[in-house]
Amino acid sequence: MSTSLPIIAINVARGDLFKIRQPRALVTIVGALTLFTGGMNFVSFHIKKPAVLALIRIDAGYQLALSFLGILALCICASYSAQEFSLKTLRNLFLHAPSRLGVIFGKVLAGVVIIFALNSYIFLFSLAFGLSNGTELRASQVMGLLRDFSHGFMSTCALGIFGTTLGFICASSVIAIAVGLLWSLIIESILSSTLAHSTAWLPIVNFENLAGSGAKTLSTITFTHSLVVSAGYVVFLLALSILSFTRADIP
Amino acid sequence: MSAIAINSLTKNYGDIPRVDSISFEVPRGSVCGFVGPNGSGKTTTMRMLLGLIRPSSGEASILGHSIQEPGSYLHKVGAMIEGPAFYPHLSAEKNLRLLQKVGVIARDSQAIARSLTHVGLAGREKDRYKGFSLGMKQRLGIAAALMFEPELLILDEPTNGLDPVGAVEVRELITTLAARGLTIFISSHLLEELEIMCDYFVMIQSGKIQFAGSAKQLMNSQELTLIIRPEYAIDQKTLLSLAREQGFKAEILGDSVHIANARGQGAHFNRLAAAAGINLEHLQTHAPTLTEIFFSTKSGPR
Numbered sequence: 131m132s133t134s135l136p137i138i139a140i141n142v143a144r145g146d147l148f149k150i151r152q153p154r155a156l157v158t159i160v161g162a163l164t165l166f167t168g169g170m171n172f173v174s175f176h177i178k179k180p181a182v183l184a185l186i187r188i189d190a191g192y193q194l195a196l197s198f199l200g201i202l203a204l205c206i207c208a209s210y211s212a213q214e215f216s217l218k219t220l221r222n223l224f225l226h227a228p229s230r231l232g233v234i235f236g237k238v239l240a241g242v243v244i245i246f247a248l249n250s251y252i253f254l255f256s257l258a259f260g261l262s263n264g265t266e267l268r269a270s271q272v273m274g275l276l277r278d279f280s281h282g283f284m285s286t287c288a289l290g291i292f293g294t295t296l297g298f299i300c301a302s303s304v305i306a307i308a309v310g311l312l313w314s315l316i317i318e319s320i321l322s323s324t325l326a327h328s329t330a331w332l333p334i335v336n337f338e339n340l341a342g343s344g345a346k347t348l349s350t351i352t353f354t355h356s357l358v359v360s361a362g363y364v365v366f367l368l369a370l371s372i373l374s375f376t377r378a379d380i381p
Numbered sequence: 382m383s384a385i386a387i388n389s390l391t392k393n394y395g396d397i398p399r400v401d402s403i404s405f406e407v408p409r410g411s412v413c414g415f416v417g418p419n420g421s422g423k424t425t426t427m428r429m430l431l432g433l434i435r436p437s438s439g440e441a442s443i444l445g446h447s448i449q450e451p452g453s454y455l456h457k458v459g460a461m462i463e464g465p466a467f468y469p470h471l472s473a474e475k476n477l478r479l480l481q482k483v484g485v486i487a488r489d490s491q492a493i494a495r496s497l498t499h500v501g502l503a504g505r506e507k508d509r510y511k512g513f514s515l516g517m518k519q520r521l522g523i524a525a526a527l528m529f530e531p532e533l534l535i536l537d538e539p540t541n542g543l544d545p546v547g548a549v550e551v552r553e554l555i556t557t558l559a560a561r562g563l564t565i566f567i568s569s570h571l572l573e574e575l576e577i578m579c580d581y582f583v584m585i586q587s588g589k590i591q592f593a594g595s596a597k598q599l600m601n602s603q604e605l606t607l608i609i610r611p612e613y614a615i616d617q618k619t620l621l622s623l624a625r626e627q628g629f630k631a632e633i634l635g636d637s638v639h640i641a642n643a644r645g646q647g648a649h650f651n652r653l654a655a656a657a658g659i660n661l662e663h664l665q666t667h668a669p670t671l672t673e674i675f676f677s678t679k680s681g682p683r
Contacts, residue, residue: 137485145483152470218466221433222525225460226484228432228451379434 138229142236145223146210147243160251163195163202167252170194171259188265189278192256196282196341199245199252201314203286204293207241208306211297221380230376234298238368241290249283278343281353285341288360289314292333295367298375330355333363382445384409384533384564385430390439392425398588399425402439405583405593407566412559414579415568416675422588423568424463427537430566431460444533456486459531461539465522469511473502473521476510477528486529496524501550515542523551527558534558536567540574552578576671584675603669607643609650610636610663623653637663 150156171191214220223233257275261267293310300306314334322329329335330351339356385407392400400422407413417423428434430443432451440447446454467476477493497503500520505513513521519542526534536555540548552574559565559578569575575582582599584592592599611620620638624631630641640650647666654661669677 141483141485145479148475148479148482149468149471152475154470217468218463219468221431221462222466222480223483224433224451225431225455225458226480228455379428 135229135232135235138227138232139235139239142223142227142233143239143243145227146237146240149210150240150244159202159206159248163199163248163252164255166198167191167195167255168259170198171256171263175259175263175265188260188267188271189253189256189275191259192253192278192282193342195252195256196285197338199248199282200286200289200337200341201311203241203245203248203290204296204310204314205307206244207237207290207293208297208300208310209293209303210240211237211294212301212303212306213297215297215301215381216303218381224380231372234294234368234371234375237294237297238291241294242287245286245290246283249279249286253279253282281343282341284357284360285337288337288340288364289334291364291367292337295371298371301381331359333360336360336363382409383407383442384411385413385441385443385566387426387430387441388439390426390429390441391437392422392429392434393437398437400429400436401588403585403588403590405590407564407581407583409564410559410562411581412555412565412567412579413581413583414575414671415566415583415585416572416575416671417568417585417591418675421585423585424537425588426585427460427462427535427566427568430535431455431458431462433462456484456529457532458535459526459529459533460535460537461519461522461526462535462537464538464541465518465525467510467518467521467525470509472507472509473497473513473524474506476521477525480525480528484529492528492530496528497521499527499554500524516544516547519543519551520547523554532564534563534565534567536565536569538569539567540569540571548574572672572675573670582671599671599674600668603674604642605644606667606669607640607646607650608637608663608665608667609640609654609661610638611654612660612662616659619657619659620650620654623657624650627653 174190174194214223224230227233227236257267293306296306296310297303300309318332318334321332322335336351336356336359339351339353340360343353383406387406388404389402390400390404391398391402403426415423425434429436430441430448432448432455442448443454444457468479471479474493474497477496481493494503497506500523502517502520502524505517510518510521519539523536523539526536540551543551548571555565555567555578567575567579580596582592582594582596583590592602609620611617614636617633617638621631621633624638624640629643632639640646643650647664651661651664
């Protein structure tokens, strides 16, 4: 009985989702997200104090909170793939789900589901915040909101896959998260400022531009450009994960 | 058909062979002890059999399936390699449930409770893994290996960290499982336990197989030592001379004369001693224990 790749991937994803359902992990993640999203919404609606409240986008807080969710997604996905190495649970996982590709795709699938749930949470939280602070939700805004949501989801997924790849390559949660944060927060900034022409091709810049529907980071980078570059990076990162993991020994 | 069949399996790390062209078979339904010093290649061999690492060359099959396709046989194999590994923040039960979710075997709702009871962890299923003692962790590892009712059990040092009572319990558990027809491939440093449990042995040293065969073959391949003790200690030297005159290697150890490689020579030496006017107080043929074989065979069992 040799089980098909999709079944193994779904089973691995179910295992990961089972792990994250534990109260402590949930409370920590949702708590941090609530705090940050609440803070960003408060900044959008109260600190900035728009002259005309109606001019502010109802999901302004969501747009700001997305950057935090992106970092959080990177850390969660890096940690969830790397911890299998550090806890040596990868061998248990493989003995029960004997397909290296299945394990990788399962991890990615679990990450996508988690990101969808968290993205939905901060989106709905921000909408509720906006509505409770006097903005109106007009029918004409619905399509725009859905677009923002889907772009935010795509951007966060890309960061999650970046984290998963780092987890598989570094095989250590701490190193994977450190490398991820170092690249996202420092190295790209240095590259952007020193090699201006490289900015349009940097992964995090494009992921962020995707989240902002092409208007968040640089007006010179179009949404379509970011979409294509981001997709390229996602394919490259997945290929890197597959290449490194399928050839490596399981510790 | 053998449960495990290995043919010229090799694993190199760089230029250094960790497992060097080993070949052996483990019959179905046997309890096979895999014996060798630390670093001899036991765990590497087991990891290759489970598809965790890829061999550099050679072939092997598990339950008739090539190890190139781990997916075709791993659902029939329970294993614990290099100690148990579970998620510390989850309870014993949740760790096993997670493996059920990940696994491809149809879920049996009673399997978790049954396997925890098997290993003596009933009543501790809600406790978190990180609070477990080393012995309890080992038991949980064995419970996970047993959960899917495998045909073949591969256990790497399952008694590590267990107290003597725990080690005996594991031995009894393995004996019970073997009685059901399960094939068990087990490595352990508790050679006395292996000697009691196993009916088949594979001995490995420096990545090379020194012996592979039944317990009877192993014992038959060993030199039997004849231990004779004269009534009076003064006669020891005479007995020693007699043995050497007969072409045997002999030495005096304590109050006895030990004559090496003297299989079936007991009656002969009894007659020789009587002819020399020596009364024997004690005459015994001694077969080496597995521990003695292990320590005496730097170059492998003879």
